[in-house]
Amino acid sequence: MTKRDQNEVLFERAQKTIPGGVNSPVRAFRQVGGTPRFISKAKGPYFWDAENKRYIDLIMSWGPMIAGHANPEVVEAVQKAAETSFSYGAPTEGEIELAERICALVPSIEQVRMVSSGTEATMSALRLARGYTNRDLIIKFEGCYHGHADSLLVKAGSGLLTFADSTQNAPSSGGVPQDLVKHTLVLPYNDVEAIEAVFKKQGNEIAAVILEPIAGNMNLIKPSAEFLKALRDLTSQYGSVLIYDEVMTGFRVALGGAQSLQGIVPDLTCLGKVMGGGMPMAAFGGKKEIMSKLAPLGNVYQAGTLSGNPVAVAAGLKTLEIVSRAGFYECLSAQTEKLMLGLKQGADKSGIPFAVDSVGGMFGFYFADAVPSTYEAVTKTNIDAFKKFFHLMLDEGVYLAPSAYEAGFTSIAHDDAVLQAIIDAAEKSFPQLR
Numbered sequence: 001m002t003k004r005d006q007n008e009v010l011f012e013r014a015q016k017t018i019p020g021g022v023n024s025p026v027r028a029f030r031q032v033g034g035t036p037r038f039i040s041k042a043k044g045p046y047f048w049d050a051e052n053k054r055y056i057d058l059i060m061s062w063g064p065m066i067a068g069h070a071n072p073e074v075v076e077a078v079q080k081a082a083e084t085s086f087s088y089g090a091p092t093e094g095e096i097e098l099a100e101r102i103c104a105l106v107p108s109i110e111q112v113r114m115v116s117s118g119t120e121a122t123m124s125a126l127r128l129a130r131g132y133t134n135r136d137l138i139i140k141f142e143g144c145y146h147g148h149a150d151s152l153l154v155k156a157g158s159g160l161l162t163f164a165d166s167t168q169n170a171p172s173s174g175g176v177p178q179d180l181v182k183h184t185l186v187l188p189y190n191d192v193e194a195i196e197a198v199f200k201k202q203g204n205e206i207a208a209v210i211l212e213p214i215a216g217n218m219n220l221i222k223p224s225a226e227f228l229k230a231l232r233d234l235t236s237q238y239g240s241v242l243i244y245d246e247v248m249t250g251f252r253v254a255l256g257g258a259q260s261l262q263g264i265v266p267d268l269t270c271l272g273k274v275m276g277g278g279m280p281m282a283a284f285g286g287k288k289e290i291m292s293k294l295a296p297l298g299n300v301y302q303a304g305t306l307s308g309n310p311v312a313v314a315a316g317l318k319t320l321e322i323v324s325r326a327g328f329y330e331c332l333s334a335q336t337e338k339l340m341l342g343l344k345q346g347a348d349k350s351g352i353p354f355a356v357d358s359v360g361g362m363f364g365f366y367f368a369d370a371v372p373s374t375y376e377a378v379t380k381t382n383i384d385a386f387k388k389f390f391h392l393m394l395d396e397g398v399y400l401a402p403s404a405y406e407a408g409f410t411s412i413a414h415d416d417a418v419l420q421a422i423i424d425a426a427e428k429s430f431p432q433l434r
Contacts, residue, residue, distance in 0.1 A: 006050035010038040031403045032390045042069035044413040047399070055399040056422055060409040063216075063248050063273040066332070066361055067322045068413030074277050074318045081314035087306060094317065095308040101320050102275065102283065106256055108244075108265045112285030113294060114308040118247035118272035119147025121282040122210065124302045125268045126151065129208035129241035131300035132290050137202060139209040141189040143218030143375030143405075146210055146245050146270075148173070154181040189215060190223055190373050192230045203238035208268075210243040213258035216407035217248075218375045220357050220364025228264050235267070241290065247272035247282060251323055252409070253360030261359070274323070277315030280306070328412065332361045335419060336410045339363065342423035350430035353382070363408045378405065385433050392432055396425035 014021035022028045022036065029036045037049040045068060047057050060066065067074060081094075099112045115121050126138055126149070138151065146152045153173040171181050185202075187194045189211075199206065209231055215221040235242040244266035249258040251274035259266060267290060272282035285291060295301045322328070340356035340363055347354030355371045357364045366372060367382035367389070386404040393400055398421075401408055 005035070007038050008035050010050055011035050014038075026401075026403055026406065029402050031405075032387045034391060034394075036402075037394075037399070044068045044070075045411055045415075045418050053397065055394070055397050056414075056418055057399050058408045058410065058422070059399065059401050059406075060411050061273075061278055062406075063252055063362075063409050064276060064278040066252060066274050066409075066411050067277070067319055068411045071319075071322070071413075073322060074315055077314040077318035078277075078279075078311055081311045084310070086311055087309055089305060092308065092310050092313070094310055094313040098275075098308075098313050098317055098320075099285075101317065102271065102285065105320070105324070106250070106259070106269060106271075106285075108259060108267075108287075109269055109285035110288040111291040112271075112283050113291070113302065114313075115282050115284065115302075115304055116280045116306050116309070116312075117147070118245075118270065118282050119149055120304065121247060121270040121272055121284040122146040122152065122243075122245055123149035125243050125270050125284040125286075126208060126210065127302065128284070128290060128293060128300050129243060129268065131298070132293050133207045133239065133241060135205055135207035135240075136183045137185060137205045138183065138207055139185045139187060139195070139198065141187055141211050141215075143189055143221065143378065144210075144212045144215055144245070145217035146212075147247075150176045150180045151184050152210075154184045154186055188374055188376070189218075189221060190227045192224075192226050195227075195230050195234060199234045199238055203234070203240070206235075206238060206240045208241040208243050209235055210245055212248065213244050213246060213262060213264070214249050214253060214359055214362065216362060218378045218405050219366060219372070220359070220362055220407040221373060221375075221378070222357065222359070223262075224373070225262075228262055232264055232266075241267045243268045243270065245270045248407070249360075249362070251275060251320065253362055254329055255324060258359075274319060275316050276312050277319035279309070279312035279315040281309065281312040281316050322412075329360060332410065332412055333359075335412075335414055335416075336361055336363050338416075339410065339414070339419050339422060340365065342419065343426050346423060346427040346430050349427070350434060352385070352430050352433055361410045363410065365408075367404075388433055389429055392429035393425055396428060398422050398425045 020028050039047050246257045250271040268286035270284045293300045336358045340358045344356045353369050355366045357371045367385040372378045383404045
């Protein structure tokens with residue numbers, strides 16, 4: 001009798017007690033097909049599945065593991081913290097140290113509040129912006145994901161004329177009332193004319209604009225300088241709050257986040273992933289004038305039993321110490337660029353239309369002739385080719401994001417030998433796409 005693949009066994013078992021068999025939708029392999037891999041352990045740039053097959057990991061827990069899996073220094077810090085208890089429900093000195101470190105690394109953040117997830121950070125930042133401005137409307141951009149809070153799960157009506165008409169919006173998830181999404185306007189990413197038109201029409205009603213300063217949830221899409229300038233200028237002019245969602249990009253693309261690369265000073269910033277070193281940890285912060293509206297000082301309520309969890313704080317502090325060392329981001333960026341160049345050369349050899357982009361330890365590749373700049377352009381890339389490539393690479397022991405709409409991530413543990421193994425796998429895979 002042929003022994004069944006243990007990943008299939010576990011997936012079948014999981015579906016009986018967990019909706020879809022997974023605790024986050026993209027893990028289910030729905031876009032690419034097949035059986036998700038159930039991970040048993042990870043170390044450095046690798047993880048192993050239930051069959052004990054080793055994969056080179058190119059999602060790195062969707063960003064947090066920038067220092068590599070089970071980094072010995074981070075593990076030691078976590079073990080030491082865990083010995084004194086996992087949670088107190090009372091303040092600790094470690095929370096102050098982490099807040100001070102974040103404020104020092106990201107100068108736009110004068111004060112910061114710890115939370116436990118990126119969704120919690122963005123949800124709280126938006127509530128704070130509304131409380132600060134006494135306005136209801138918020139603007140988000142097509143293709144950007146800011147967590148699963150109700151007011152952010154919105155898709156816009158079609159056609160540019162509807163972008164300034166929130167009544168044309170529809171929930172993009174069941175369970176979200178129309179009454180909530182009517183307060184959210186959805187505009188196309190990188191469209192300066194659209195943002196100018198909306199502010200001209202409704203600027204005095206807009207509480208906040210929230211964006212991924214480098215989008216990672218429609219693959220990797222960079223904003224234009226003109227787009228960012230328009231956002232900063234218009235929000236300042238109309239008294240709206242500019243929120244940078246750096247849950248993904250914070251400490252991932254640069255020590256000071258995307259804002260340090262772009263020269264933009266947002267009013268509020270949301271952080272997560274890297275700042276927790278892989279533990280459930282996130283934060284939002286910004287101008288003291290705005291942050292002072294939070295309870296217990298102000299009337300905007302936000303709370304969390306596990307906020308500032310001491311074990312997560314320890315992991316975050318040690319991770320931020322590691323990434324602050326001289327040359328860390330120069331090395332990480334160079335390795336990521338080297339990987340993208342190798343993949344591009346492999347595709348070119350096989351005559352496969354293929355474009356690449358990267359910033360810091362984030363990357364994107366697209367089965368297209370050029371790097372897209374909007375969500376619509378991403379949808380027009382060759383998604384079928386991506387699906388085939390994903391499985392070919394998986395067979396070769398390389399784990400890519402199981403969706404053409406997700407950015408990829410490297411770590412400082414992805415050395416030249418690891419990169420060459422990825423490139424070799426790609427060079428075997430590309431000819432099979434012709």
